[in-house]
Amino acid sequence: MPYPAFVELCEVGPRDGFQFEEKPIPTDLKVAIIEGLVAAGLRRIQVTSFVHPKWVPQMADAEEVVARLPAREGIVYTGLALNLRGLERAHAAGLTHVDLSIATNETHSRDNANMTVAEGVRQAEEMIRRAHAYGMQPQLGLQTVFGYAAPGDTPLPFVVDLCARFAALGVESISLADSTGMANPVMIRERVTAVQEVIGDTPLVLHLHDTRGLGLANVVAALACGVARFDTSLGGMGGCPFIPGATGNIATEDTVYLLDALGVPTGVDLAKVAACTRRLEAFLGKRLPGKMHRLVAPAEAPAS
Numbered sequence: 001m002p003y004p005a006f007v008e009l010c011e012v013g014p015r016d017g018f019q020f021e022e023k024p025i026p027t028d029l030k031v032a033i034i035e036g037l038v039a040a041g042l043r044r045i046q047v048t049s050f051v052h053p054k055w056v057p058q059m060a061d062a063e064e065v066v067a068r069l070p071a072r073e074g075i076v077y078t079g080l081a082l083n084l085r086g087l088e089r090a091h092a093a094g095l096t097h098v099d100l101s102i103a104t105n106e107t108h109s110r111d112n113a114n115m116t117v118a119e120g121v122r123q124a125e126e127m128i129r130r131a132h133a134y135g136m137q138p139q140l141g142l143q144t145v146f147g148y149a150a151p152g153d154t155p156l157p158f159v160v161d162l163c164a165r166f167a168a169l170g171v172e173s174i175s176l177a178d179s180t181g182m183a184n185p186v187m188i189r190e191r192v193t194a195v196q197e198v199i200g201d202t203p204l205v206l207h208l209h210d211t212r213g214l215g216l217a218n219v220v221a222a223l224a225c226g227v228a229r230f231d232t233s234l235g236g237m238g239g240c241p242f243i244p245g246a247t248g249n250i251a252t253e254d255t256v257y258l259l260d261a262l263g264v265p266t267g268v269d270l271a272k273v274a275a276c277t278r279r280l281e282a283f284l285g286k287r288l289p290g291k292m293h294r295l296v297a298p299a300e301a302p303a304s
């Protein structure tokens with residue numbers, strides 16, 4: 001199969017990346033970074049998470065961030081909601097798209113969500129019905145699809161069943177997350193093709209972490225299967241507090257560089273994303289794990 005004619009990158013740095021940082025990021029800076037990402041050509045941005053601030057203090061300003069987003073035609077802003085309360089908040093904030101997430105591993109589900117996998121599935125079904133009643137478009141994300149404690153330890157038939165069940169409920173898209181960075185190109189091909197067989201026209205998204213350095217190799221494998229949507233984070237920010245050793249998402253800039261080389265358009269300006277990443281690095285006082293943001297020329301000279 002030829003590579004897709006266009007790939008849509010969903011920028012998840014403002015959620016998956018920011019929530020991992022201990023240093024509080026001011027709302028002004030969050031909004032400025034999101035504006036920079038919009039200017040860089042990103043058309044789908046996960047801007048926050050509607051979780052209790054006790055669990056994720058960095059996301060305590062979720063409503064304010066959404067209220068201050070630049071309104072632009074054709075841009076989709078999404079927020080992560082982990083329960084009905086979060087969904088209600090996302091709706092009240094004015095979001096039209098919401099990302100739901102369920103665990104596929106019992107240990108992960110207990111530690112991360114304090115419920116069983118079956119309870120998480122039932123809750124997600126209820127959230128999807130509620131989202132539809134509100135006229136919102138829900139994306140369903142499955143966590144640790146490529147392994148939790150060991151590569152491949154999430155049974156594929158279980159993943160396929162879940163995908164079939166949620167596609168039938170009419171979700172906007174289904175995201176397979178390699179939360180632990182355990183996927184490899186062989187597993188990508190096996191699991192993506194198995195899921196594609198049961199989800200019909202529902203778009204498939206891959207959410208890849210680069211924990212073992214195979215993130216971009218996995219992108220190539222997924223492209224060959226026809227996957228045309230990927231989550232990425234600026235500078236490769238991110239991690240998971242419940243997954244020891246988890247590192248960030250595949251970097252937006254590095255993924256754009258790869259797709260440019262393959263001749264697959266994304267509409268994203270690498271240098272402009274890199275400028276956002278360097279601004280964050282300056283604020284956080286540390287290097288982010290991506291590669292390309294350090295190599296491209298600054299898009300504009302910093303104010304002196």
Ligand code: ZN
Pocket residue numbers: 016177179207209238239249
């Ligand atoms: Zn993630």
